[in-house]
Amino acid sequence: MRRPVRAVVFDLDGTLVDSWRTHAHCLRFAAAAVGVGRPSAVRLFGAQRPTETGTLRELVGPDQLVPARQAYEEALRAALATDPVSPMPGAVAVLAGLRRHGVAAGVCTGRSRLTAQALLDSCGLAVPLTVASDDVARPKPEPDALVLALARLSVDAPDAVFVGDSAWDAAQGTAAGVRTVVVGASGPPAALGEGAWLLDPLPLPEESAERGGARAGRAPLRGER
Template sequence: MIFDLDGTLVDSWEVHRYALRHAAAEAGISEPSSARLAAAQRPTDLATVRALVGDAYLATAWTAYRREFLARLGVDPPKATAHAAETLRRLRASGLSIGVCTGRSRREAQALLNACGLEVPLVIAREEAVEPKPAPAGLLAAVHALGLATSEALYVGDTATDLRQGRSAGVRTLVLGAREARPRGQSPPSHLPELSELLAHTGRAERKSE
C-alpha cells in the first residue's frame, strides 16, 4: 500500500501556502493571491517555488520556503487527514507493507509526518525520483523498495495527477474524495470516498490482536 502525502495523509495546504508567501516576499514579489498560489502548484515543492518566483530568484526563495515551512510546523502543525492514523494502524494490523511516495523533499515530508504523528515509512521523496509525477519513476521506485511487483501494489492519492502516475506505472490507483467519470464497462472506478474504506479494497481482513 503506497500513499501520496499532501492532501492524502496530511492536510498541509495552510503551512505550504504560508511558506510560499514568505518565499515570494524574499524574492521581492508582491504577496501572491490564493488563486496565484493555486496556479503555481506543481508535482514537487521545488517546482512549485520555481513556478511562483522564476529561476532568477529560485535559490533565495527556496531557502526561505524551507525555513518558513519547518518553522511553521513548530508553531501551528497541520493535522492528518480524516481517518489517516486509524487507517494506517488497521493496514499494519492486516499485515500489509505500507509506505509514502511524495514529490515533496525528504526533509519536509518527514517533518510533516512527524508533526502529524503518523508512523509510516517515507519510501520515496523528490530526491529519489528521476522524474516528477505523473511520470511513473517515483512510484515504481517505491513499489520496488517495498519488495513488491506492480500487480501487488495499491496506490492512494488525491489528484488527477496521482491517478495518471499510477496508471502510467501499471499500479492500481485510488483517488481520495474524487469521482472519475468513465464510460460504462471500462476500467474499475478509482473513487475512494474516505480513507476509512481503504481496507475493503485490499482483500484482507484485519488481524485480531493477541
C-alpha cells in the same frame, strides 16, 4: 482473479497529511522573501504543480528558485514548531488497519525528502518508507518514484495499490501499472484517466485493504485492472 494486495503506497499532501494551510503560508513567505510579493489565493492555487520544486518555480521563476526554496524551508520549520499539521481524517486508522492485515505501507510524494519528513514528524504519522521527488530523476507525474517505492518494498506493481488525491497521482499510478485510488479529488472524474478509482475521502473500510482499496458498490471510472 484479483491478486491480493501486499502494499499500499500513499501520496502525502491532501492524502495522509492536511497541509494546505501551512503550505500556502510557506509559499507566500517564500515569494515575499525573494521580492515577488505575497500571491493571492487564486495565484497560489493556479501555481500548484506535481512537485514542490515545480510549484516554487512557477511562483517565483527559475532565477529565484534556490533562495525561494530556502525561505520556504525556513517558514516550514517555524510554522510546524508552533502549529503542527494534522493527519487527514481516517489516515491513522487506515495505516493501523494495514499493519493489522500485514500489508506494507509507504509514501510517494512530490515533496523534497526534507519537507516530507518534517510533515510526517509534525503530525506523528509513522510510515516505514518515503520516496521523495529528489530521490529520482523524473518525479511525479512520471512513474519513477512509485516504481522505486515498490522496489524498496519488494512488491510487484500488480500486488500494490497507490492512493492519491489528484489527477497527477492518477497519472503516476497508472503509468507505474499500479491499481490507483483517488480520494477526495476536486476535478472531474474524466481528468483522472484510465484505470483509476474515485472514492470519497478517507477513511476507507478495513476490508478495503484486503480487496485492493475499492469500496463496495463503487465501480472504477474506466478500465478496471
